[in-house]
Amino acid sequence: MSHHNPGVDVIVIGAGMAGLVCAERLRRRGYDVLLAEARDQVGGRTAGIEVDGETVDLGGQFIGPGQDRIYALAAELGVAIFPTHTAGANVLETETGRVRRFRGMAPKLGPLTLLDVARAQSRLGRLARTVDAETPWCGPNAAALDGQTLQSWIDRTVKTQGGRRFLVCACRAIWACEPSELSLLHALFYIKAAGSLAAVTDVEGGAQQDRLDGGAYGVATRLAERLGAAIRLNAPVQRIEQNDSGVVVTVKDGTTWHARHVVVAVPPPLAARIAFHPPLPAARDNLLQRLPMGNVIKYVVGYPAPFWRQAGLSGAALSLRGPIALTVDSSPRSGRRGVLIAFVNGTPARDLATRSPEDRRTTLLDSLGRLFGPQAATPVSFVERNWNEEAFTRGAYSALFPPGAWTQLGSTWRAPVGRIHWAGAETSPRWYGYIDGAVRSGEAAADAVARAELH
Amino acid sequence: MSHHNPGVDVIVIGAGMAGLVCAERLRRRGYDVLLAEARDQVGGRTAGIEVDGETVDLGGQFIGPGQDRIYALAAELGVAIFPTHTAGANVLETETGRVRRFRGMAPKLGPLTLLDVARAQSRLGRLARTVDAETPWCGPNAAALDGQTLQSWIDRTVKTQGGRRFLVCACRAIWACEPSELSLLHALFYIKAAGSLAAVTDVEGGAQQDRLDGGAYGVATRLAERLGAAIRLNAPVQRIEQNDSGVVVTVKDGTTWHARHVVVAVPPPLAARIAFHPPLPAARDNLLQRLPMGNVIKYVVGYPAPFWRQAGLSGAALSLRGPIALTVDSSPRSGRRGVLIAFVNGTPARDLATRSPEDRRTTLLDSLGRLFGPQAATPVSFVERNWNEEAFTRGAYSALFPPGAWTQLGSTWRAPVGRIHWAGAETSPRWYGYIDGAVRSGEAAADAVARAELH
Numbered sequence: 001m002s003h004h005n006p007g008v009d010v011i012v013i014g015a016g017m018a019g020l021v022c023a024e025r026l027r028r029r030g031y032d033v034l035l036a037e038a039r040d041q042v043g044g045r046t047a048g049i050e051v052d053g054e055t056v057d058l059g060g061q062f063i064g065p066g067q068d069r070i071y072a073l074a075a076e077l078g079v080a081i082f083p084t085h086t087a088g089a090n091v092l093e094t095e096t097g098r099v100r101r102f103r104g105m106a107p108k109l110g111p112l113t114l115l116d117v118a119r120a121q122s123r124l125g126r127l128a129r130t131v132d133a134e135t136p137w138c139g140p141n142a143a144a145l146d147g148q149t150l151q152s153w154i155d156r157t158v159k160t161q162g163g164r165r166f167l168v169c170a171c172r173a174i175w176a177c178e179p180s181e182l183s184l185l186h187a188l189f190y191i192k193a194a195g196s197l198a199a200v201t202d203v204e205g206g207a208q209q210d211r212l213d214g215g216a217y218g219v220a221t222r223l224a225e226r227l228g229a230a231i232r233l234n235a236p237v238q239r240i241e242q243n244d245s246g247v248v249v250t251v252k253d254g255t256t257w258h259a260r261h262v263v264v265a266v267p268p269p270l271a272a273r274i275a276f277h278p279p280l281p282a283a284r285d286n287l288l289q290r291l292p293m294g295n296v297i298k299y300v301v302g303y304p305a306p307f308w309r310q311a312g313l314s315g316a317a318l319s320l321r322g323p324i325a326l327t328v329d330s331s332p333r334s335g336r337r338g339v340l341i342a343f344v345n346g347t348p349a350r351d352l353a354t355r356s357p358e359d360r361r362t363t364l365l366d367s368l369g370r371l372f373g374p375q376a377a378t379p380v381s382f383v384e385r386n387w388n389e390e391a392f393t394r395g396a397y398s399a400l401f402p403p404g405a406w407t408q409l410g411s412t413w414r415a416p417v418g419r420i421h422w423a424g425a426e427t428s429p430r431w432y433g434y435i436d437g438a439v440r441s442g443e444a445a446a447d448a449v450a451r452a453e454l455h
Numbered sequence: 456m457s458h459h460n461p462g463v464d465v466i467v468i469g470a471g472m473a474g475l476v477c478a479e480r481l482r483r484r485g486y487d488v489l490l491a492e493a494r495d496q497v498g499g500r501t502a503g504i505e506v507d508g509e510t511v512d513l514g515g516q517f518i519g520p521g522q523d524r525i526y527a528l529a530a531e532l533g534v535a536i537f538p539t540h541t542a543g544a545n546v547l548e549t550e551t552g553r554v555r556r557f558r559g560m561a562p563k564l565g566p567l568t569l570l571d572v573a574r575a576q577s578r579l580g581r582l583a584r585t586v587d588a589e590t591p592w593c594g595p596n597a598a599a600l601d602g603q604t605l606q607s608w609i610d611r612t613v614k615t616q617g618g619r620r621f622l623v624c625a626c627r628a629i630w631a632c633e634p635s636e637l638s639l640l641h642a643l644f645y646i647k648a649a650g651s652l653a654a655v656t657d658v659e660g661g662a663q664q665d666r667l668d669g670g671a672y673g674v675a676t677r678l679a680e681r682l683g684a685a686i687r688l689n690a691p692v693q694r695i696e697q698n699d700s701g702v703v704v705t706v707k708d709g710t711t712w713h714a715r716h717v718v719v720a721v722p723p724p725l726a727a728r729i730a731f732h733p734p735l736p737a738a739r740d741n742l743l744q745r746l747p748m749g750n751v752i753k754y755v756v757g758y759p760a761p762f763w764r765q766a767g768l769s770g771a772a773l774s775l776r777g778p779i780a781l782t783v784d785s786s787p788r789s790g791r792r793g794v795l796i797a798f799v800n801g802t803p804a805r806d807l808a809t810r811s812p813e814d815r816r817t818t819l820l821d822s823l824g825r826l827f828g829p830q831a832a833t834p835v836s837f838v839e840r841n842w843n844e845e846a847f848t849r850g851a852y853s854a855l856f857p858p859g860a861w862t863q864l865g866s867t868w869r870a871p872v873g874r875i876h877w878a879g880a881e882t883s884p885r886w887y888g889y890i891d892g893a894v895r896s897g898e899a900a901a902d903a904v905a906r907a908e909l910h
Contacts, residue, residue: 147610147635149858151602180602181859238693238730252730254709269744273728275693275707282843283805289724289849290857292744347863350738388737394744402745402857403604404636408802 007258008032010449011249012265013237013274016044017060017216017435018423019265020223021073021442023230029450034257035227036249038236038392042224044266045396045425046435048217051381054332055215056300056339058385059396060435061330063216064202064209066195067436069443070219077222080213085306085329086203088314091371095165095320099370107318109162116163121197123157128191133429136189137410146407150187151179165320172325172346173318174200176294176397186401193432203316203328207434213333216435236392240264241277242419261452263445265423267293268399270392276420284417287409290402291426293395295349295388299342299364302381306331306338308372315340317371323348324367340376342368353386360384398433399426416452421445462713463487465904466704467720468692468729471499472515472671472890473878474720475678476528476897478685484905489712490682491704493691493847497679499721500851500880501890503672506836509787510670511755511794513840514851515890516785518671519657519664521650522891524898525674532677535668540761540784541658543769546826550620550775554825562773564617571618576652578612582639583646588884591644592865601640601862608639620775627780627801628773629655631749631852641856648887658771658783662889668788671890691847695719696732697874716907718900720878722748723854725847731875739872742864745857746881748850750804750843754797754819757836761786761793763827770795772826778803779822795831797823808841815839853888854881871907876900 008031012023015037023035041047045059062084063070074081089101092108100108109117131139137146150171158164171179175187194200199207212219224231232251239250240262247262264271272288279285306329308315315329323344330341342364344352352360361382369377387396414427423445428437463486467478470492478490496502500514517539518525529536544556547563555563564572586594592601605626613619626634630642649655654662667674679686687706694705695717702717719726727743734740761784763770770784778799785796797819799807807815816837824832842851869882878900883892 143635147604147606147633149603149607151858152604152607155602178602178859178863180598180862181857236730269727272724273730275691275728279844279846282808282841282849285849286747286750286805286843289747292741295741350741350863353737386737388741389734391734394737394740402636402859403606404633404857407635408633408805 007246008034009259009453010261010263011036011247011257011259012263013249014044014265014424015042015224015231016265016424017046017220017438018425018442018445019044019263020220020227021439022263022265022423022446024223024226025443025446026449027227027230029446031453033227033230034259035231036235036237036251037231037233040233042231043217043220045387045393046216046220047385048215049383051300051302051383052337054337055217056383057215057217057330058298058300058383059216059387061211061216062208063212063435064199064207065205066199067207067431067434069439070436073439074212074219077219079219079222081210082213082333084203084208084211085309085331086314086316088309088312090314091317093317093319093321093371097321097370101313109166113160113162113166116158116160117166120154120158120163120167124188124191125197128188128197131185131188131192133189133193133432135410136185137407142185142407145188146183146185146403148184149180149403150182150184153184154179169318169320169325172348173343175400176296176343176345177400178346181400181402183401183403183406185406189406190432193429193437194434208328211333237274239275239277240420247419261419261421261449263421263423263449265442265445267393267395267424268426269293269394271422280417281412283409284412287405287412290405290409291399293388293393293399294397295346296396297344297349297352297384297386299344300330300383301340301342301364301368301379303338303340303375303379306335307375308338311373313372319367319371323352323363324371327368327371340368340372349386349388353388416448421448463489464714464908465716465718466491466702466712466714467718468704469499469719469721469879470497470679470686471720471879472501472675472893473880473897473900474499474718475675475682476894477718477720477878477901479678479681480898480901481904482682482685484901486908488682488685489714490686491690491692491706492686492688495688497686498672498675500842500848501671501675502840503670504838506755506757506838507792509792510672511838512670512672512785513753513755513838514671514842516666516671517663518667518890519654519662520660521654522662522886522889524894525891528894529667529674532674534674534677536665537668537788539658539663539666540764540786541769541771543764543767545769546772548772548774548776548826552776552825556768564621568615568617568621571613571615572621575609575613575618575622579643579646580652583643583652586640586643586647588644588648588887590865591640592862597640597862600643601638601858603639604635604858605637605639605642606634609634624773624775624780627803628798630855631751631798631800632855633801636855636857638856638858638861640861644861645887648884648892649889663783666788692729694730694732695875702874716874716876716904718876718878718904720897720900722848722850722879723881724748724849726877735872736867738864739867742860742867745860745864746854748843748848748854749852750801751851752799752804752807752839752841754799755785755838756795756797756819756823756834758793758795758830758834761790762830763793766828768827774822774826778807778818779826782823782826795823795827804841804843808843871903876903
């Protein structure tokens with residue numbers, strides 16, 4: 001490989017899962033790679049911290065059947081897989097605060113509401129099957145599906161008030177946004193990219209089935225070990241210049257790096273904030289103006305033991321009262337401690353964020369107490385991560401396509417712009433927004449760069 | 456006024472109409488001001504160039520009754536006002552390419568279609584009256600109106616296919632976007648901010664009634680003359696740091712300026728691309744992730760004379776066939792030459808932009824020839840401005856609120872963030888998106904800074 005410029009072969013921007021996988025794959029193929037990360041740690045949305053000697057995932061953490069690339073990566077790195085705890089009854093808190101146990105995936109709603117919700121889910125699944133996840137903007141109904149919000153579809157399709165409320169809460173749990181923010185086509189694309197609605201919502205047999213021993217963050221740190229000095233932390237990229245022979249990447253402190261190709265593996269709103277020279281083509285720039293991140297505050301709450309299991313509860317809860325959207329048992333594999341994770345998403349997250357830290361903590365613990373009893377209100381550890389406040393992520397779980405974006409600008413979704421390639425969970429037509437989608441996108445970008453290098 | 460930092464009192468970013476007005480108002484109050492502009496000329500979306508000795512407006516150019524602040528500014532600067540030419544018949548091109556003359560605001564559609572459109576317009580006007588333009592997110596129906604696209608509303612409200620097509624074209628003409636991209640609430644807010652739907656659509660009595668002698672760009676250049684050396688051209692701002700005593704603004708070349716306050720007067724997607732330290736509050740950042748610009752290519756086509764006037768035509772045309780959405784007679788006041796402006800907006804603009812310059816020119820002239828006869832196809836000058844390709848604007852006429860943004864994040868719309876104030880046509884509750892809105896926003900930001908300086 002000849003070097004037209006001094007520097008490396010490829011610069012990858014963003015050491016989240018996509019960037020790590022991309023850089024490591026290129027390194028293994030013999031390319032000289034530099035991986036620039038804005039934070040002082042790798043992982044991106046698979047972040048983790050140590051609590052009482054256990055790594056706790058502050059971001060993405062679940063994997064499930066069909067997510068072959070993250071399973072393969074875990075196997076290769078020697079990261080063990082173990083099932084998410086599911087034994088016991090799930091809990092539903094109604095809007096008025098009544099707490100009911102249920103088994104399986106059908107929460108205790110009234111029979112009419114339940115029928116209404118089941119019919120809506122089945123319709124959504126059928127509609128999703130009509131979408132091609134490689135080119136969601138091309139289907140015969142794409143314009144009609146992309147012309148409306150998921151909220152409009154719910155209003156039209158779901159007849160009972162209880163059913164509508166349930167689906168709003170389900171939207172918050174799944175996409176971390178309000179149904180008003182989402183193009184119906186995007187919701188369908190997302191479901192299709194995951195395979196089915198059940199794949200999205202289920203624990204056993206679905207995307208929440210398994211966990212990574214040591215956390216998803218452990219996968220990131222092992223990849224980082226392999227990359228070693230190729231990773232530059234505390235290096236927020238401000239500018240990418242490209243010309244016929246290569247690219248120049250400028251970091252906040254003024255450092256410049258040269259390479260032949262660059263892979264941008266950061267969330268879309270952050271990619272939009274890099275200064276590109278020459279400027280990005282108008283259509284690509286327009287798409288990047290349109291893809292906001294969802295809204296998530298994740299709580300990781302630790303207890304001496306997973307006490308709810310003894311009470312016959314799984315630790316999984318849905319709340320229609322809020323502010324918690326859902327909880328999951330996230331105790332370490334060892335079972336030495338009990339951990340519940342709780343998500344506050346969408347509008348409840350925006351509302352909660354306006355309150356004081358003490359107030360937020362009290363609200364959360366009250367909420368957990370209602371769901372799991374008084375023991376839940378007296379944890380031994382309590383960690384909060386508001387992903388919207390993270391300057392180098394600016395939201396989670398993933399970027400959302402509002403109405404009109406897919407059908408008008410979809411063709412610019414993943415297409416390289418000269419020497420600039422795109423990666424990240426938002427660029428994968430399989431498992432869009434998931435850890436597995438990030439892995440796939442990193443692999444695909446590495447392969448695309450390698451193909452480009454042959455020319 | 457004491458200087459806590461060396462530097463100026465206030466830095467204004469963006470020398471569009473809002474920034475110019477703001478800086479000039481502050482200067483006149485005795486503040487030391489610096490106005491940073493990324494381009495090599497002032498004006499922003501009121502851009503202009505010289506063609507055959509006449510200034511031609513490449514951007515915003517019309518003003519009308521109720522836009523008191525731009526009229527006052529023009530009077531103060533000695534810029535004469537003259538009426539947009541309206542004498543003669545307007546033209547409608549049907550989807551199949553038939554060209555029909557009509558008078559007034561009711562184009563020659565079939566009677567059922569016309570009734571359908573009239574009813575929709577009246578409903579839209581009535582709905583708009585329920586919105587408070589100061590706080591559009593607060594109305595009793597705000598969530599429902601903001602949960603759907605304008606497209607969904609059209610689909611539900613308009614019964615005839617012809618009526619739907621007409622309203623899609625009207626949306627392109629008014630907002631430079633597809634109805635799928637727009638929250639219904641935003642469309643209503645925009646109408647309310649202008650006073651009425653007629654104020655938005657009409658020439659006589661509406662926002663297109665008058666023009667500025669020498670162009671809107673002439674207003675910008677006269678303001679710039681007053682500001683003189685306070686304006687720094689070729690100075691794209693990359694970073695704004697604030698602390699308790701002031702702000703530090705960093706330009707692309709590394710220059711830093713100190714001040715006590717800063718006014719950001721650039722379009723929302725560009726404001727999002729400035730690196731703020733400390734980072735913006737999550738909710739404000741979230742709003743800036745969500746406000747894309749509309750999509751406009753404006754053509755300014757010159758002829759030896761306004762030949763269409765002799766043929767009994769006004770020069771105003773609507774095309775349902777496209778790609779032109781609408782044309783207006785934009786001949787200079789002198790009448791020495793004939794000028795037609797033509798707008799290609801929304802999806803047709805995206806499509807046209809993928810073609811070669813020659814191809815675009817041929818397409819436009821074919822289209823003008825159909826509307827105004829063969830003379831229209833042989834102009835003496837032909838200027839194109841694709842606002843989406845302008846790296847320092849990235850779209851026009853204005854930023855659009857997609858569904859969900861107003862009701863979830865509206866409270867962060869105009870609120871200062873510490874020492875950072877916001878201006879621009881998108882921050883005005885009167886005439887949002889118009890030149891007059893920009894003027895008002897500049898005045899309001901200057902007044903807010905002056906109030907803050909008193910404390």
